[in-house]
Structure formats: C-alpha cells, structure tokens
Amino acid sequence: MKTLQPILPENPIIAPVPLHWTRLLKRKYNQSELLSQSLSRIGKFEHAPSLLKRTKRTPPLFGLDREERELWLQNAISFNSKMELQTRGRHIVLVDDVMTTGATLSAATEACLKHDVASVRVVFLARAAKND
Template sequence: MVAVARFARHFGPVVDVLYPPRCPSCGVTIASQAGLCTDCWSSLEVPTPTENEVGAVPIYAATYYNETSRKLVLAYKHGGRIALARLLAQLVAARLPESQEGRAPPVLVPVPLHRWRLWQRGFNQAALLTHELARLGKGEPAVEALARHKRTPNLGGLGREARERVLTGTIRLNPARSARLAGRDVVLVDDVLTSGATSRACIAAMSEAGAASISVACFARVDQDHRLIHP
C-alpha cells in the first residue's frame, strides 16, 4: 500500500497531463482523477435516515437512483469503469454506522452473480464494492457466502411480483461459508436496490446461517418518487 501511495504521489501529475481528469458522470474536466464535478455532487440525492428503513431490515443507501447516479452505475456496471468502485464504496461507507464497541466487525456479503453472467461481464460489481468497503474498515468480506444457482433473465423493467417469481429458488447459502455468518452482524452489499426482491432472496438464504442481524448497503436506491428504471 505504501508503494502504491508513493507511485500515485510521484506519477499522479503525469497521469493527469496524459489523461486529464474528467467527471465520470458528465465528462467535464475536474481537479483530480477521483470524484465528481460540483454540479454532479450537488445533484446526488441522499436519503434521510427515516427513508432508509424498509420493513425490519435497515437499508443504507448512498443516494437515490436519479440521472446522475444512473450514469455512474452505467459507467461502472456496463461501461467497464471498475475503478469507480472506490468512489461508490466511499459514498456507501459514509452511510454505514460505526461498529459497536466490543462487537466483531460485520461480515460483508455481496449479492451473487450467476457464473455465466460473471463470465460475460468479467466481474461482480457488488463483490468489488464489498472489497472496497472492507478496505475502508467497514467489515470483513465474505464474497462466496451466497451463490446464484439458476441463471435468470435481466430483471430491468420487471415489477416486484415478477422479480419475486423469477428469483424463487435461485440464491442459496454456500454451506462451506455459512459458519462465518453465524451469530454475526451481516451487511448485504449491492450496487442498486430496485424492488428489493433480490435483497429479500439473499436475506432469506442468509437467515438460515443464524446471523445476529442483517442489513443492506447499496450505492443507489430506486424510489417511487425517482422513477428511472434500473437497467
């Protein structure tokens, strides 16, 4: 890590000259390679704590899914801009509560991808966020705790009930990793929370391991007043 920091300090200015920093959302020139322009920062809509509760499961969302966050998600998830994982994770980390004194840090579990989807995309966007959150001191990663055993079609555009039907029986607990969740606080990590169907399927699977508590952390959350459809 020290070597990386030294490299960034010495060669960062050279990189900035060769590749001028641009806002990953709108493309305008910015001061550094990490971050957003002022306009895009100000356009992110952060949910209030009371808006972050869905049923009995706390939802920690960095922002609502609006035009700005949509562009970031598309660039990250479908545009191959995996370096954005650090920025998105920093925004999520700012919403997560601090670990209680005397309690073990939470276990961070990403929403799984089916192996064919992982092969097509080349990475699991939720797993990358999980690793970045771990680097930020927000918990211990358990990237193989869940597995998606059935390939499902793209859920974009489907309603809640349709998503529930498609996801039935597709996500299961990995028996070899279940002991890591027993008695621990668990945070399910995803990039976008849409209807909550995927999260509920993951929570149902993790509940079998005897987790002490389960919450959800995501970068963007689709809300009824923010009607963009997650692709």
C-alpha cells in the same frame, strides 16, 4: 463510510449480492463484489465474497415489477454451507450496486436468515427511480 456508520453493526461480515456464473463470465466482474471489497477494506471488516451463490440463472429483471422479480428469484440465491460456522451468530451486511424493487436483496437476505446469523442488513449504492 461515515454515512454507513449508524447502520453497521459491530464486527460485521461484508458480502456482495452474487451474480450467476454465466453473467459474471459475460461481464467479467461483479460490481457488487467490488463495492463490498472496498467497504471491507476501508472499514477493516471481514469480507466474504463467496457467502452467497446465484444458483438459478435469471433473465435481466429490468422492467419487471416486484411480483415478477420475486417469482424469478425464488430459490435463485443460496448460502454457502461451508461458511456456517464462520457466520454463526454474526451480523451480515449485504452489498448491492442498485436497488430497484428490493426483490434481489430480499432473496439474498432470506438465504442468510435460514442459517444461524445474528442479523442481516443491506446497503446499496443507488436506488433506481420508479417509472410510474
């Protein structure tokens, strides 16, 4: 928590990057949601696990470059319109487990910024190494 303190805004809403329901069914859990839940609990922040929804089923993106990932992720993540009043003018902190190219976090950020939020920040547990 100490490491995140400098980037966390006051009174944020913490939300995980969503999995498509078919992947969630197969995995039985969303690791990003578990991380966001822990961050919310430790920091006593509001947790919004249903803020975003993965509306388009994408294949595993492992091995794809940034452009290919961005193509697959176009319109793949949507904002829960039932949460617009709750999030208006608020700071959103998106949580993901691993960042590879940033394409998924960008798609999730764009989904939030289309609504009246104050800002979107992202945190992730690990950064995948580039295989150059």
